[in-house]
Structure formats: structure tokens, C-alpha cells
Amino acid sequence: MPLKLSSTAAQIPYYPTAGGYSLPDGVALLASNECPDPPLPEVVAAAAQALTATNRYPDPSYLPLRAALSEQTGVPAERITVGNGSCDVLLALGEALLEPGTELVHAWPSFSVYPHLEAASGATAVRVDLDDEHRHDLDALAAAITDRTRLVIVCNPNNPTSTGVGLDALRGFLAEVPEDVVVLLDEAYVEFAEQYRPEDSIPLLDEHPQVVILRTFSKIYGLAGMRVGYGLCSSEELVGAAARVRQPFTVNVAAAAAATEALRHPGEIGARIRQARESREYVASGLRDLGIVPAASEANFAWFDLPAREDRTPEELEQHVLGALREHDVLVRSGGALGRSGALRVTYGTPDENERFLAALRSALA
């Protein structure tokens, strides 16, 4: 029976997930920017404890989690919204703000979920090229804003290119954005950055009435499988905008308990940050030994162009290297799928995985 989809749904890119990705043990999973370490035992215990009461719906205020986030960030709990992953908050804001005839401005290449906002809303996306160093071109982004623009997204540090822009540049950019254009600052990787600390961007919320800082438990907190993210907002109105379009129970009780507990272990988070920075040095120096210059990473992953070859197109080279890495049980992300053929995005893993990746790349390029 031919299914009659809404014209909006029919436009949304859809990738069947039939095969799943069950993989043998020992494969280095360096394709999704996850944390290589499992969650802390206390976090697992908190989630397990929450499971014992799952005959009840969650408390839709999620106050323990929002209060803990408020304590950590200094943002009042009323201006914090939590979601089933930060993508949930992102998609909700897109739905609440965008419609046909309006525009969304974001950089490209950037996070692969942003194009979904355009397709799902019928708005027009204006994609602004990164600069020559794979960074957001904030001047070009500001110049792309028109009176039809409702939402501008700055992914900082940027996925997939790992680069970041500093706080002064961000402040200068925000000064150019009209107050009725919402600015979403996607800080999924902020904890890994050198350019500024997570607490440093919080004042932007009070300096401007229309900023949302998007953060997640999926990366440094090691809870990607739990699906929890949050938005820190300039106003309660922004929290309400996301709430209007979502189901009331956005986060399950085990995920909320795990996230709340995860915030109680800053020492462990500090250790993970140090480990990621060591990996950054190690991987960058290994790449340079192979004649590759990675983008200046502020995140937990590397982004680089493969060295050009006379006998292959960038697409062919990328496919060859991806295949060779897979044969060595190393999974990384194709740059072509993320907007730049001939490039790769590689998440930092454990020290052993980083070493295996570099060895496998060396042999793939030989």
C-alpha cells in the first residue's frame, strides 16, 4: 500500500537502520565522538535505583536535574530545559521557531542534524562556508542574517571540524544579531576546549535576550546511550517555546537520575578532559608524522584532509582508507558524508585505540 506521507515528512532525509551496528568485540569505535570510558559505577547505580520506580511517570519538572545544572552553571532552573539528548531540544526549538518563508542560518560543514531542521520546518537554510582553517566565519554568518531569519546556529567547537571560535569573537558576532533572531550556541564539546571554559560563555545569556546554549551528557559525561541534553536559555520564554512542541515527559527517569549523579563527580570529568588533551597531542603528532595537518582541535576528535594522490579522486581515497581502517578493526567517520570529500573525522579513543588508529592509517596510506 503506498503510504501517503505529509509533504513535510516526505522531505526529511531518512536512513533505514535495518542492519544495526552490532560489531565484534575489540573494534575501535572512533566514529561517533563518544567517551571511550564507561559511566562511573555511581552513575550506573543511580540509574538502576531509578528503575525500581518506573511504574510511575517521571516528574515532568525534572527539578533535581535542573537544580543540579543550575548549581553548576549559575543559570536559574526556570531558564533550563532538559531533553532526550540535546538533539531533542535542538529539534524542538527548530519546530517552535521555523516555518515556510523563514530562514535558518548555519555554517557548513557543521553538525549533520542541522539540515533536518530545514526539511522538517519548510524554512530555508542559508549555509555559510567555514573559513580556510575550518572555522566558523562569524562575519559571513552575521551578514547572512535577513529580516526572514529566525534562528542562527553556531556550533562551538564545531562538529565535524573540531575547531572553535573564542569568546571575544562570539561577543562581537552577537552584537550584530538582531534581538528577534534566536542564537543557538551548540556547545556539545565545550568541556574539551582550550579557548574558553564552560563557565565563560554563561554570561552571554544575560547580555542578550535570545541566546540558547545547548549542552549534552553524551560526550564528556559518557552517557550517549542514555540520551540526556539540556538548553541554558536567556529567557523562560525560550524554555516555553521548546516545551510547547514536545511531549511532557522528555527524559526517562533512569536517564535523569544518571545525569544528576554524573554532575557529582567533577574530579572524574577533569581526568577525562586531561586524557582527551593527551590524545589530542598524541594523535596530532602522529598525523603530522604522516604528512597530515589536522585542523586545530578544541574537541575530542580530529579532522583532517587525507594527503592528495595523483591516482585517486578524494572520494576514492577516502573510501580506500575507510575500508583499510575497517580491516584493521578501526571505525572512523567519512568526511564526504559530513560535507568534505577526502577528509576524515576521528574520535580520540583510549591510548591503545589511538595507537591502533595511527598504525592502521600508516599502513592504509603506504
Ligand SMILES: *Cc1c(COP(=O)(O)O)cnc(C)c1O
Ligand atoms: C554529539 C553532538 C550533540 C549531542 O547530541 P545528543 O542528542 O545530546 O546526543 C549535539 N551537537 C553536536 C554538534 C554534537 O556533535
